[in-house]
Amino acid sequence: MRRARLATVLAVVGILLFGGAASALRDAPPTMAPRFITDDEGRALLLRGLNTASSAKSTPDGLPILDESEVEREYRDMGTNVVRFLLQWRTVEPEPGAYDDTYLAKVAERVEWYGDRGYHVILDMHQDLYGGAITPEGNVGNGAPDWATEMEGLPVGKQDQWEFYYLEPGVIRAFDNFWGTGDAATDLMRRYADAWGHVAEYFADDDTVLGYDLMNEPWGGSVQATAFENGPLAALYETCIDRIRRVDENGWIFLEPQAVGVNWGLPSSLPVFDDPRPGEDRIVFAPHLYPLPMDLGGHYDGDGKAPVDTTVGWWRDNVLRVAQRWNAPVFLGEFGLDATQPGGLDFVDKIADIADTAGMGWAYWSSDPGPWGPYGGNGERQPLVSTLDRAYPRAIAGTPTLIEYDADALRLSVAFTSVDGVTAPTEIYLPDVFGNGGTVDCGACTVSFDPDTRILSVTTDPTVGEHSIVVTTR
Numbered sequence: 001m002r003r004a005r006l007a008t009v010l011a012v013v014g015i016l017l018f019g020g021a022a023s024a025l026r027d028a029p030p031t032m033a034p035r036f037i038t039d040d041e042g043r044a045l046l047l048r049g050l051n052t053a054s055s056a057k058s059t060p061d062g063l064p065i066l067d068e069s070e071v072e073r074e075y076r077d078m079g080t081n082v083v084r085f086l087l088q089w090r091t092v093e094p095e096p097g098a099y100d101d102t103y104l105a106k107v108a109e110r111v112e113w114y115g116d117r118g119y120h121v122i123l124d125m126h127q128d129l130y131g132g133a134i135t136p137e138g139n140v141g142n143g144a145p146d147w148a149t150e151m152e153g154l155p156v157g158k159q160d161q162w163e164f165y166y167l168e169p170g171v172i173r174a175f176d177n178f179w180g181t182g183d184a185a186t187d188l189m190r191r192y193a194d195a196w197g198h199v200a201e202y203f204a205d206d207d208t209v210l211g212y213d214l215m216n217e218p219w220g221g222s223v224q225a226t227a228f229e230n231g232p233l234a235a236l237y238e239t240c241i242d243r244i245r246r247v248d249e250n251g252w253i254f255l256e257p258q259a260v261g262v263n264w265g266l267p268s269s270l271p272v273f274d275d276p277r278p279g280e281d282r283i284v285f286a287p288h289l290y291p292l293p294m295d296l297g298g299h300y301d302g303d304g305k306a307p308v309d310t311t312v313g314w315w316r317d318n319v320l321r322v323a324q325r326w327n328a329p330v331f332l333g334e335f336g337l338d339a340t341q342p343g344g345l346d347f348v349d350k351i352a353d354i355a356d357t358a359g360m361g362w363a364y365w366s367s368d369p370g371p372w373g374p375y376g377g378n379g380e381r382q383p384l385v386s387t388l389d390r391a392y393p394r395a396i397a398g399t400p401t402l403i404e405y406d407a408d409a410l411r412l413s414v415a416f417t418s419v420d421g422v423t424a425p426t427e428i429y430l431p432d433v434f435g436n437g438g439t440v441d442c443g444a445c446t447v448s449f450d451p452d453t454r455i456l457s458v459t460t461d462p463t464v465g466e467h468s469i470v471v472t473t474r
């Protein structure tokens with residue numbers, strides 16, 4: 001036992017030192033994302049929301065367990081404006097080349113529930129451990145259809161912790177056969193890209209769908225790290241981008257790095273991608289964050305805080321370096337934890353603070369009922385609800401230069417520079433505690449507050465270069 005702990009500690013220290021060294025060897029990172037996702041009015045969008053929902057992995061129809069009243073409750077309780085909505089390849093393309101539009105129509109119905117409440121939807125082609133067919137019971141992996149799972153008879157042994165299945169020979173071979181890095185020639189990557197083409201064509205005219213997260217937490221099988229990110233993963237992304245752009249020029253394309261390592265704070269080496277759409281690229285860097293000390297069971301509490309803070313710092317710096325290299329916005333597609341554990345809510349606060357100051361969007365993992373989610377198994381509100389219910393600028397009438405929310409002092413500060421042609425108001429979501437719009441200090445501006453949506457609209461003079469808005473409860 002003591003030996004195992006020692007090995008774990010050494011592994012953590014080794015990886016952290018490697019991560020730190022890898023960071024230190026590079027140039028100083030920027031402090032804020034160099035670009036933002038913009039809306040039709042040209043405003044910078046700050047996206048805050050949840051993943052919906054892990055339940056979609058195992059329901060036979062691939063739909064999350066969700067009804068419209070829960071979307072309404074989410075907005076009322078937390079004022080979120082985005083959802084990372086889980087899709088499954090198995091339900092998009094149940095048979096090779098045959099797409100299930102009945103499934104997509106049901107997805108569209110759920111997208112509308114969100115759209116009616118002002119949300120943006122990011123469609124995420126989810127997978128964990130390749131697909132359901134990696135075990136006979138079908139209850140461990142999710143994502144790929146059975147017909148696309150080629151393990152060549154290699155074993156998948158039972159594991160206590162789900163991530164360890166990634167190391168099983170059958171799972172590795174299924175990925176190798178997907179990426180075309182195994183011995184057999186397959187056309188699974190092309191099929192996957194074609195499936196994305198179909199999904200994008202289906203949703204191209206749906207204004208609520210902001211874009212497409214091409215693959216959840218990519219895993220390279222027997223090809224890892226730079227060789228994977230710059231090899232098969234980049235090839236898949238290029239093919240998917242090409243397929244999507246044939247049918248949808250406007251959707252934003254969210255690209256995830258290799259999950260292992262990068263989720264912990266190591267740098268990603270994903271190359272720059274070309275976006276063939278007319279006008280500015282719409283490619284977003286969309287990593288996840290699960291600090292290694294916490295993956296290993298540590299809490300964000302007491303002595304456990306410092307190593308987490310350190311790795312989160314590296315994660316932020318390394319993510320912003322990619323954003324700078326790509327000149328792209330950043331969307332943190334997943335971070336989450338059992339928020340009932342010691343320090344859980346402090347961790348959520350910490351990541352939300354970092355995302356604000358770094359100008360990143362985020363989606364918390366996840367909306368499923370239970371200790372990780374905002375609601376318990378009986379639908380009861382958990383303390384996480386008020387932690388996630390933060391004041392934030394949903395849309396900013398220019399290029400943000402400062403976003404800072406002090407949840408203790410209840411003070412939101414936003415600064416931005418004007419952008420030619422952007423005249424729509426800055427929209428700020430305010431939790432109940434701000435009362436009827438709070439106290440707004442924004443110089444020469446006009447404000448109005450909608451008590452129903454709790455959105456404060458701040459109209460600023462676009463001929464003035466720099467703007468500052470501070471909202472407090474006093």
Ligand code: 9MR
Nearest residue numbers: 054057127128140142162217288334365
């Ligand atoms: O929280 C999810 C857990 O209940 C599942 O057993 C597991 C495997 O499907 O997936 C967990 O969710 C993960 C997500 O799919 C990908 N990113 C990490 C999430 C938390 O571990």
